[in-house]
Amino acid sequence: MQLANTFSALGNATRFAIVERLLQQGELPAGAFLDMNGVSPPAMSRHFKVLREAGIVNQRIDKQRRIYSVRPQAVQQISDWSISYRKFWENGLDRLAMALSEDV
């Protein structure tokens, strides 16, 4: 599945933080992330490459700047997947809730 690859790209603390920030603040140039816990420009660039190749972010070129944004489809894909199992976990939580209140 292709979702495994999406998860793999998001399964790194730095990349996950990048994506969260892009989700919250909208599109940003690569350089806006150099304040992050001492990640060097080359390291940052490679993280963006991984995110690009996983289809999680989009790159737009403006002069010398590479401006990144999250592809809505990527988040929707994750949402669709998790929600498709919603019935399962809702039942599960119900079972859990029942178990927790069983000793009353």
Next chain:
Amino acid sequence: MQLANTFSALGNATRFAIVERLLQQGELPAGAFLDMNGVSPPAMSRHFKVLREAGIVNQRIDKQRRIYSVRPQAVQQISDWSISYRKFWENGLDRLAMALSEDV
């Protein structure tokens, strides 16, 4: 964030397939997965360990069998995260749809 760790565990094709199967079929013993594309028992065991340590699956012991199931909280955590950005991706997809129909 601890979601990055969840994504990391799911970011492997074999582990993702394990989780999907557990979600669809409910709890299953480790041995039920040995038919999967030639994954050896030790490899399978380590994948389960990763999933356990990431809090994605639960292990129940029954005689010699280790019976695994998905922790509903893990799926819910992912669902909550994606839904927290729902407005973003819904708007984004709307804009995309509009852009695609703009040439009419």
Next chain:
DNA sequence: TTGGTGTTTATCAATTATGTTAATTAACAT
């Protein structure tokens, strides 16, 4: 006890991921 099933742990090799420094490209300002 002996043997078989189910699963895990140990050890080691191979691959992949990540980070670093140095060099490179591109756009711009002087």
Next chain:
DNA sequence: ATGTTAATTAACATAATTGATAAACACCAA
């Protein structure tokens, strides 16, 4: 031209992941 800013690619070192084989452990059955 020269230097500066923004970002990337190249080359390399190190760490982490994955897998394979062998050994071990727990349980059951004869």
